[in-house]
Amino acid sequence: MSSADVIEDADALTVGRRIRQLRTARGMTLEDLASAVDRAPSQLSMIENGRREPKLSLLQTIARALGTTIDALLAGEPLDERSTMEIALERAMKGQTFQTLGIAPFRIAKTLPTDVLKVMLALHGEIERLRDERAATPEEARRANVELRDLMRTQDNYFADLEQQAADILAAVKHPGGPLTQRIASEIAAHLGFTLHYAPDLPQTTRSVADIANGRLYLSSRVPTKSDARTAVLQALSSRILGHGEPRSYAEFLRQRVETNYLTGALLIPEAHVVPVLQDAKARRAISIEDLRDAYSVSYETAAHRFTNLATRHLGIPVHFLKVHESGTITKAYENDDVNFPTDRLGAIEGQMCCRRWTSRVVFDVEDRFNPYYQYTDTGNGTYWCTARVEASSEGMHSVSVGVRFDDTRWFVGRDTPNRGVSKHSVEACCRRAPAELEERWRENSWPNVKTPRTLLATLPTGSFPGVDTTDVYEFLEAHAPR
Structure with a gap:
């Protein structure tokens, strides 16, 4: 199995957060760890944030510098609450809800209060719930x-x-x-x-x-x-x-x-x-x-x-x-x-x-x-x-x-x-x-192309006002509003 497969199985974001958790627990700065493994701090920062997958050899070097094993870095034990929430928010920022709302991904700083993380995740969860509720299935x-x-x-x-x-x-x-x-x-x-x-x-x-x-x-x-x-x-x-x-x-x-x-x-x-x-x-x-x-x-x-x-x-x-x-x-x-x-x-x-x-x-x-x-x-x-x-x-x-x-x-x-x-x-x-007699003659010798009336498709709802292109509506109002 390649190093990429090993990291992917463990989830690069989770591995990166585990490295950060162990580093801070040992009182090491990013610069301290970078010096110990002979890498640039910026490279390690990208690894900790899950934006880069480290090679297996580098992961082994990081494990030794932190006084642990590579198995511990790839283990499935839960992270601390803060790291778990950061990972959840990172994943949310890559999802469809953030993209639909036009919210660009941002760096989760250490100074961002944990309570703020909780609120953001709660809001994201509620938005997801409402989207699922409003995007009704045909049933x-x-x-x-x-x-x-x-x-x-x-x-x-x-x-x-x-x-x-x-x-x-x-x-x-x-x-x-x-x-x-x-x-x-x-x-x-x-x-x-x-x-x-x-x-x-x-x-x-x-x-x-x-x-x-x-x-x-x-x-x-x-x-x-x-x-x-x-x-x-x-x-x-x-x-x-x-x-x-x-x-x-x-x-x-x-x-x-x-x-x-x-x-x-x-x-x-x-x-x-x-x-x-x-x-x-x-x-x-x-x-x-x-x-x-x-x-x-x-x-x-x-x-x-x-x-x-x-x-x-x-x-x-x-x-x-x-x-x-x-x-x-x-x-x-x-x-x-x-x-x-x-x-x-x-x-x-x-x-x-x-x-x-x-x-x-x-x-x-x-x-x-x-x-x-x-x-x-x-x-x-x-x-x-x-x-x-x-x-x-x-x-x-x-x-x-x-x-x-x-x-x-x-x-x-x-x-x-x-x-x-x-x-x-x-x-x-x-x-x-x-x-x-008609069915016997034509069942295997016909293939109709179905024409469905749009009134039926209107029963498959999308958006707040099913069937309405809201972008067209807003652009129309902007063009016609009194100045």
């Missing part, structure tokens, strides 16, 4: 989704505190009720101390950027013609209304996102105004997500979400909601009507393949995109009726559907549809396996 992300959906189900997707905050804001700007105009959205911004600014260079990973220090809210000046300018403004302001801070975990980030979207919907479709409208529609047996969308000039998805907030609490109707990518992947889901969605072993729905027989998949094959599509689906858990639409997004086409149990269909427009489907995905393979 943790799915768990967070499951926990949040369980909370939503427990409350019938209705959050009274968020409804009240929306009502308070609307009262503060004297909103008369009904659809929220862009002017009212601007007045809400002014009420919260923000002015609106449109920029062509808004960071690609953001919908808006708030300059809290200067009370400026930046939005893209390149908003697509079909986009709703109110939504981007209200989503940004909702985070300020709710007092959100930097999320400490993915679960908190996810909860903040749900709260923001909920409050935005409650501002666009105020509870006090829309509940009588929905109750009247139920009395007439004419509930329609399309009518809700058109009455408040919102997207179909916003109208569908808002209906799930209010349907059970105010109309006594349990519901389910699905958003499905054109690939068949479920990206959003909610239910309190016991519909049996596909789940993984953790209970997560997001990321699962939606059954081909479900309304949410069938609607992609319907040529008529002007009118809503309705369908009854027989399942192992009863019959459900759904209304669905296909909408375009930056990640491709998505279907958005709202459904209810068969007995509740009588309250809805579209209940007379002849469209029927049968889904057995909850009890058997159903559509998850290709027909036997």
Whole structure:
């Protein structure tokens, strides 16, 4: 075995600290030891600090000068507390945490108090713990989704505190009720101390950027013609209304996102105004997500979400909601009507393949995109009726559907549809396996290249605000901040 192998096995840093510990215990200065082994003090200093691996012959000479053996220098006995902490801090300085924080390695001087070393190591350990906690694994992300959906189900997707905050804001700007105009959205911004600014260079990973220090809210000046300018403004302001801070975990980030979207919907479709409208529609047996969308000039998805907030609490109707990518992947889901969605072993729905027989998949094959599509689906858990639409997004086409149990269909427009489907995905393979003859012909003769929608990758969190390039955000704010 070479000398390098011997030193590496014992750890050069530990060997160096053991030499220093023995030298100081014998009352020798660095210069004394350097003179005894006929080496420069600077060379020995680098050895003691673990920056240079001594040859085996030099190590033997050092051992003799210290009155010990080479085995003692390479032994596994623990060092004293001070040396142990110095080694731990040296290793930490070479690690990713120090590099990420931009802290350059520094020399640990003898005069550095031991208590300071303890504090620095404790802080490093806490930062490491927080990094591990916030850098959630895909499994943790799915768990967070499951926990949040369980909370939503427990409350019938209705959050009274968020409804009240929306009502308070609307009262503060004297909103008369009904659809929220862009002017009212601007007045809400002014009420919260923000002015609106449109920029062509808004960071690609953001919908808006708030300059809290200067009370400026930046939005893209390149908003697509079909986009709703109110939504981007209200989503940004909702985070300020709710007092959100930097999320400490993915679960908190996810909860903040749900709260923001909920409050935005409650501002666009105020509870006090829309509940009588929905109750009247139920009395007439004419509930329609399309009518809700058109009455408040919102997207179909916003109208569908808002209906799930209010349907059970105010109309006594349990519901389910699905958003499905054109690939068949479920990206959003909610239910309190016991519909049996596909789940993984953790209970997560997001990321699962939606059954081909479900309304949410069938609607992609319907040529008529002007009118809503309705369908009854027989399942192992009863019959459900759904209304669905296909909408375009930056990640491709998505279907958005709202459904209810068969007995509740009588309250809805579209209940007379002849469209029927049968889904057995909850009890058997159903559509998850290709027909036997096709599988036999193509299983060994095909190799698809998977196209994953970015909305799924967004569930794999990195950083404080998953998916956001903070460098771009800070550079944008620096460039646009008032001088």
